[in-house]
Amino acid sequence: QLAGKRAIVTGSNSGIGLGVARELARAGADVVINSFTDTSDDHRIAADIASETGVTVTYIQADMSKADDCRALIEKAGGCDILVNNAGIQHVARIEEFPADKWDAIIAINLSSSFHTTAAALPGMYAKGWGRVINIASAHGLTASPYKSAYIAAKHGVVGLSKTTALEAAGKGVTCNAICPGYVLTPIVEKQIPDQMKTHNMDRETVIREVMLSRQPSGEFATVEQIGGTTVFLCSDAAAQITGTTISVDGGWTAL
Ligand code: NAD
Numbered sequence: 001q002l003a004g005k006r007a008i009v010t011g012s013n014s015g016i017g018l019g020v021a022r023e024l025a026r027a028g029a030d031v032v033i034n035s036f037t038d039t040s041d042d043h044r045i046a047a048d049i050a051s052e053t054g055v056t057v058t059y060i061q062a063d064m065s066k067a068d069d070c071r072a073l074i075e076k077a078g079g080c081d082i083l084v085n086n087a088g089i090q091h092v093a094r095i096e097e098f099p100a101d102k103w104d105a106i107i108a109i110n111l112s113s114s115f116h117t118t119a120a121a122l123p124g125m126y127a128k129g130w131g132r133v134i135n136i137a138s139a140h141g142l143t144a145s146p147y148k149s150a151y152i153a154a155k156h157g158v159v160g161l162s163k164t165t166a167l168e169a170a171g172k173g174v175t176c177n178a179i180c181p182g183y184v185l186t187p188i189v190e191k192q193i194p195d196q197m198k199t200h201n202m203d204r205e206t207v208i209r210e211v212m213l214s215r216q217p218s219g220e221f222a223t224v225e226q227i228g229g230t231t232v233f234l235c236s237d238a239a240a241q242i243t244g245t246t247i248s249v250d251g252g253w254t255a256l
Pocket of ligand 1: 013014017035063065086087089110136181
């Protein structure tokens, strides 16, 4: 289905990015895996997906908090047909106590990186007359919760950037959309549980049930395979006229 296409997935040595990379590879795309580290594990992840699927999978180190690294990732990969902006971090604190350096890092990694990679990738997509830019936003790109000011500001920004990208790319065979997952049980969510336990003065199970999944009417976490499947769908011909919009994979969160 995606044979001959090259996909770059930022922040893909773990969690949703890894799930998306795997589903794109299973659909036949060659895939570039990325994170800010450069370990033997990172390269093993790429080799494992390659041997599972038979496509070419490479690992390229680039720090998505740095504009130059974002642009260099696209160049080192030789451009891409499919760009999935997924790298993201989280910090949970009241605004009055929110460290300024955490604010800056979250805006850089969760929002600005998508601008830089998109800017570097679009010319190649326009030249081919085909491209897909898929930004992993969040239900928190459409709604808010307390204590996540930087993340929510960044994710709302990603939704806005996706719409502008779509308008500029319209008529050139290039679409841009944002996927808005609800809670997916990945390391970023695991790491929030202790903070949420402290902030809400609750035990782990109560935080999962009453803080996290209380917003998700299905009562279930979404899975990385489901986010990957949605990404593959957005790359299909059926999705060629879907652009400038959001697709929620949130168990009903944003319907409440
Ligand atoms: P995760 O922590 O498992 O993955 C984050 C990825 O980003 C990792 O691969 C990490 O190496 C990478 N990363 C972090 N800083 C980076 C940097 N400076 N440069 C390059 N890569 C960097 O978390 P996840 O849940 O898989 O999150 C992936 C994306 O999905 C994030 O944008 C997150 O906001 C979004 N999201 C997650 C959920 C959820 O419930 N898990 C819900 C909605 C949206």
